[in-house]
Amino acid sequence: MVPGEARNPLTELRRGVLEHCVLAVVREEESYAFDIVRVLAQAGELVTSEGTIYPLLSRLRRDRLVTTTWRESDAGPPRRYYRITDDGRRALDAFVGEWKRFRDAVDALLRAKERGRVHGR
């Protein structure tokens, strides 16, 4: 990366959390990739280009955080369904705890700043 190049903090944040958001989507039930993408896109803020979820799913497969099963489909060719593995569940549980602490820390800091500005005036 070029030094001094402006970084969008949201892009970096998305990159960091998206993987675990996918794990959260497939946690309860096996899902078709297209539906995973839909759920994430509808959550708002998380996905700007839906296509980038596919490389992510491929990495989760490679890291054995999810497994896939091909299933017959009523409409067209067989579809690949994604399901979380035990490793994936552990990774997600760990992330949930980390995320709560992270979120609370940022919130607390931002709130303190807000108050400081109000008092300062």
Added chain:
Amino acid sequence: MDADVLVRDYLGRLEAASWPLPAERRRELASEVSEHIEAALSEAGRRDEVTVRNVLERLGPPEEIVAAEDGAAKEAPTSAAQPAEAIRASSPWGAIEIGALLLLTIGAILLPFVGPLLGLVFVWISTQWTTRQKSVATVIVVALLMLPVLILFAASAGTTI
């Protein structure tokens, strides 16, 4: 434009952009994306140009999808940025190097003796060549410069005998 042509163009761009990926993953990504397009179009229940354009726009530029794939390579997180840097750094063709080569070749004809000697100065200024390479170049150039002198010397010595 025909809706199917738009889809074909998009998949063609994806194919072109995904050349750095392993062949197997490349095929897989292409089928995942085309499956996504089909699913989105059948969900919409239409295949007109506007619908297709919206589906493709939501997918994002093919190049961005492939870039996400690169970022996903755990073994080499910055592999995308490094090769270009490395090639640029090791490229032997800076201004000094080109100047040195020109002086050693054309310079030898245009400016006999002075040209090649200046060329050697440039060779030694260069930071791209190793000391060994510089020494070899110096020996060759000096030997070639000395050659006419030696021949003349030998010839005149021969005639006097």
